[in-house]
Amino acid sequence: MHKTVFKGAATAIITPFKNGKVDYEAFGRLIEWQISSGISAIVAAGTTGEGSTLTDSEHREVIRFCVEKAAGRVPIIAGTGSNDTAYAIDLTKFACDAGADAMLLVTPYYNKATQKGLIESFTAVADISAKPVILYNVPSRTGCNIAPATAKILSQHENIAGIKEASGNISQVAEIAQLCGDDLDIYSGNDDQILPVLSLGGKGVISVLSNLMPAETEKICRDFFEGRFDDALKAQLKYLPLINALFSEVNPIPAKAAMAAMGYGENELRLPLTEIEPEHKEKLFKLMKEQGLIRPEKEIC
Numbered sequence: 001m002h003k004t005v006f007k008g009a010a011t012a013i014i015t016p017f018k019n020g021k022v023d024y025e026a027f028g029r030l031i032e033w034q035i036s037s038g039i040s041a042i043v044a045a046g047t048t049g050e051g052s053t054l055t056d057s058e059h060r061e062v063i064r065f066c067v068e069k070a071a072g073r074v075p076i077i078a079g080t081g082s083n084d085t086a087y088a089i090d091l092t093k094f095a096c097d098a099g100a101d102a103m104l105l106v107t108p109y110y111n112k113a114t115q116k117g118l119i120e121s122f123t124a125v126a127d128i129s130a131k132p133v134i135l136y137n138v139p140s141r142t143g144c145n146i147a148p149a150t151a152k153i154l155s156q157h158e159n160i161a162g163i164k165e166a167s168g169n170i171s172q173v174a175e176i177a178q179l180c181g182d183d184l185d186i187y188s189g190n191d192d193q194i195l196p197v198l199s200l201g202g203k204g205v206i207s208v209l210s211n212l213m214p215a216e217t218e219k220i221c222r223d224f225f226e227g228r229f230d231d232a233l234k235a236q237l238k239y240l241p242l243i244n245a246l247f248s249e250v251n252p253i254p255a256k257a258a259m260a261a262m263g264y265g266e267n268e269l270r271l272p273l274t275e276i277e278p279e280h281k282e283k284l285f286k287l288m289k290e291q292g293l294i295r296p297e298k299e300i301c
Contacts, residue, residue: 002161004185005102005132006075007203007225008040009218011210012048014252015062016265022058024065026265030211031069033264037214039074040204040221042066043104046079047141048208048252053270060094067099077206081106081136085121089128096130103133104164104206109142115150122154132161138189139167148175155184164189164206170196177201191217191243195236198224208246209239212258212293242291245284249276254284261285261294 011034016026034042044066045051045059054062063078070076078095080103082088092103105125107113113121126133135154139145145167146154154160165173166189177186177200188197188205197205198221210217216235223232246254253269257276260267267275276284288294 002158002183002185003132004203005077005134005161006041008221009204009210009214010041010043010075010077010187010206011039011214011217012043012046012206012208013066014211014255014259014265015045015049015051015054016259017268017270018266020268022054022062023265027062027065028069030259030264031066034210034214035070035073038218039210039214040218041075041077041101042070043077043079043206044100046077046104046136046206047106047138048211048255049079050252050270050273051079053273059091060098063095063100064098075101077102077104077134079104079106080125081108083108083111085124088121088125092125092129100131102131102161103129104136105133106136106138107142107144107146109144112142112144115147118144118146118150119153122160123157126154126157126159129159131159133157133159134162134164134185134187135160136164136189137167138164148172148179151176151184152179155180161185162187162203165197166190168193170200173197173202174200191246192236192240194220195224195232198232208251208255209243211255212242212246212262212288213239213291239291242284242287245280245287248280248284254280257281258284258288258293261288 016023045062066076078100080091137146162185164187185203191209194205
């Protein structure tokens with residue numbers, strides 16, 4: 001039986017930038033707020049953390065910083081996946097040595113892979129990892145899907161503990177659950193599908209929404225696990241407009257604007273990502289005001 005990395009909500013945390021560099025002051029405050037709000041885990045240098053445009057040294061320092069800041073209070077899951085398996089292996093070795101509690105491995109992007117290639121690539125990384133591995137399936141970004149039969153094979157590896165399912169295909173999630181059972185923990189990779197995935201036996205969510213609302217996102221999971229299904233459903237539906245606004249443009253463009261408005265760093269991204277369009281920002285900020293996340297009088301600029 002594998003070890004469950006976390007149960008509940010994990011924040012796919014943004015990486016704040018200032019003047020082209022990682023803003024560790026804002027980053028540290030954000031990590032502290034997340035932990036004090038009761039989040040179950042933090043994912044560092046993932047998609048939302050703009051891991052793909054961090055330099056190699058920045059990527060490693062972001063992981064190390066998160067581990068040291070968390071100081072064992074919550075699991076830190078390091079984004080160490082790559083389309084270059086050799087690089088993913090090297091980064092995974094570093095993250096293990098740095099004290100990360102688990103790895104998040106995205107499917108190879110651009111060069112993609114056959115299902116055989118996915119099995120061999122993920123296995124190669126899991127073989128050298130001293131910590132559990134969570135697979136990350138997000139075909140809309142990578143052009144590569146982990147088929148349920150492939151997930152079944154990978155679930156037999158002692159180091160492969162879970163999968164972040166962001167395909168948006170609930171039928172596929174159901175098939176993975178049926179095939180893998182207790183051998184693979186399933187996490188929703190989409191905030192609008194937390195409850196559907198939990199209802200299929202999922203262990204939680206790796207969330208963008210929880211950057212803004214860590215306690216509330218965590219509570220959706222806790223309410224479900226503790227049998228308060230109506231409360232969980234009400235919250236899932238209540239936050240749906242805000243969730244949709246956070247994905248009105250490619251993630252993390254809206255999330256960066258939201259967190260800057262809440263005082264966690266600048267609204268600064270790295271190309272090819274650009275700042276959120278005014279009409280999307282206006283709608284996002286309106287919804288944030290309704291949830292009490294920013295003051296009604298705050299300027300939208």
